[in-house]
Amino acid sequence: MERRESTASVSGPACNKVKSAALTAARLRLVSCESCHLLLRAASADEPGFCLRCGEKLEVRRRGSIATSWALASAAAICYVPANLLPVLNTITPQGSDDDTIMGGVIFLYTSGSWPLALMVLVASVMIPLGKLVSIVYLLITVQSGSFKSGRERTRLYRIVVFIGRWSMLDVFVDTFTVALVQLQPLMSVTPGPGVLFFAAVVVLTMLAAEAFDPRLIWDAQTPLEDAHD
Amino acid sequence: MPLESVACPDCDLLQTIPPLAQGHRAVCARCRCPLAKRPTGSPDLPLALAIATAIALVIANTLPLMDLHVVGRSASTTIPGGAYEMWTQGQRMVGVLVAFCAVMAPATYISLMLALLLAARRAVVPHWAGETLRWIGHLQVWSMLEVVMLGVLVALTKIAQLARVDPGIGMYAFGAAILLIPAITTNFDKRTLWQKVEWSDGKVPRVSPALRATK
Numbered sequence: 001m002e003r004r005e006s007t008a009s010v011s012g013p014a015c016n017k018v019k020s021a022a023l024t025a026a027r028l029r030l031v032s033c034e035s036c037h038l039l040l041r042a043a044s045a046d047e048p049g050f051c052l053r054c055g056e057k058l059e060v061r062r063r064g065s066i067a068t069s070w071a072l073a074s075a076a077a078i079c080y081v082p083a084n085l086l087p088v089l090n091t092i093t094p095q096g097s098d099d100d101t102i103m104g105g106v107i108f109l110y111t112s113g114s115w116p117l118a119l120m121v122l123v124a125s126v127m128i129p130l131g132k133l134v135s136i137v138y139l140l141i142t143v144q145s146g147s148f149k150s151g152r153e154r155t156r157l158y159r160i161v162v163f164i165g166r167w168s169m170l171d172v173f174v175d176t177f178t179v180a181l182v183q184l185q186p187l188m189s190v191t192p193g194p195g196v197l198f199f200a201a202v203v204v205l206t207m208l209a210a211e212a213f214d215p216r217l218i219w220d221a222q223t224p225l226e227d228a229h230d
Numbered sequence: 231m232p233l234e235s236v237a238c239p240d241c242d243l244l245q246t247i248p249p250l251a252q253g254h255r256a257v258c259a260r261c262r263c264p265l266a267k268r269p270t271g272s273p274d275l276p277l278a279l280a281i282a283t284a285i286a287l288v289i290a291n292t293l294p295l296m297d298l299h300v301v302g303r304s305a306s307t308t309i310p311g312g313a314y315e316m317w318t319q320g321q322r323m324v325g326v327l328v329a330f331c332a333v334m335a336p337a338t339y340i341s342l343m344l345a346l347l348l349a350a351r352r353a354v355v356p357h358w359a360g361e362t363l364r365w366i367g368h369l370q371v372w373s374m375l376e377v378v379m380l381g382v383l384v385a386l387t388k389i390a391q392l393a394r395v396d397p398g399i400g401m402y403a404f405g406a407a408i409l410l411i412p413a414i415t416t417n418f419d420k421r422t423l424w425q426k427v428e429w430s431d432g433k434v435p436r437v438s439p440a441l442r443a444t445k
Binding site (some may be wrong): 023024133167169176180184191207211216 | 244260303321392
């Protein structure tokens with residue numbers, strides 16, 4: 001099979017000892033624009049200024065990355081409880097009304113015979129948000145304890161968290177279109193419950209927490225920002 | 231084209247991007263983050279795809295996604311209709327969020343993309359195109375059409391137990407848009423465009439300006 005991927009070449013002395021003293025932009029007091037990836041010399045470490053090419057605000061590392069990420073992840077963890085306990089849908093029929101939580105929706109799909117869909121909703125609405133929270137907390141703890149092990153795996157975990165985040169919105173959209181379509185008063189109607197708001201909050205907060213986290217911090221433990229010798 | 235020096239966005243390692251053959255991509259030597267790619271298609275392909283997506287999106291947002299029939303009564307909904315129903319049923323915040331992720335973000339994304347791709351046909355790409363590309367990057371995360379589609383399908387399966395549900399024309403247009411959007415991203419080479427963008431001082435540098443001051 002043809003290899004369609006090439007590795008970028010590492011410049012300078014980093015070539016032979018990537019693990020011990022990799023040459024990072026921050027060590028050379030350069031800053032890479034987060035938007036257009038232009039390399040620029042930082043005016044100063046605290047106030048690097050704005051990108052000359054695209055106008056994005058430059059940051060050596062995302063500002064307040066760890067604190068912001070912790071705050072957003074904690075808020076998401078708090079919302080996760082009501083999101084799963086409060087009803088997301090309320091079905092009103094002449095026989096009475098019926099509340100459904102997220103798990104209730106999964107069980108309904110399972111018992112009505114569509115187990116692949118039930119599994120999909122279970123993964124997207126219960127397992128992904130929880131997995132994301134655990135992953136973000138794990139990344140934050142390892143960065144704060146200065147761990148320099150398995151950097152590549154942790155960076156991959158970060159990329160998975162960012163990529164998968166949007167899929168937890170699934171249940172919000174399922175509820176939206178169920179509500180929008182089943183409006184057949186007085187026969188049957190469906191209204192959204194308060195759980196939807198908390199669930200949407202969990203998804204948005206974890207997405208923002210992942211965006212606030214700076215993956216370059218994972219690698220800073222093995223390549224200190226300032227060289228010890230200069 | 232001169233070799234370009236970049237710092238990996240995920241691990242900050244400094245490296246040079248080697249010349250790439252068509253259809254190849256470069257990844258970071260340390261953390262394997264994708265750094266650059268060279269698409270195979272013609273440079274005009276993304277523009278053609280973006281125009282097709284814009285048409286599909288207009289249809290998907292105006293025509294009904296699905297119709298529901300139950301004992302002589304029927305109902306139908308569109309994508310904006312879903313968000314509006316959430317608003318009227320008391321979940322206003324969720325309604326706004328759905329409207330943003332399902333309608334506003336994709337629509338803005340594709341409008342900006344069209345403007346950008348038209349601007350990219352010039353020899354020197356105007357400075358505002360750079361700003362546009364920056365906003366596209368921020369919007370991409372929040373444009374969730376494929377998730378919306380899956381949500382609609384799950385809702386459809388749930389309701390199909392109670393009533394007859396028929397997919398509408400909007401649904402097919404929606405499906406087309408979902409297939410077209412990733413095709414734009416894979417065939418669009420951001421790095422080449424950035425190299426042609428006019429800077430805020432009105433110049434287009436030929437070499438990687440790693441050592442220029444920001445002030």
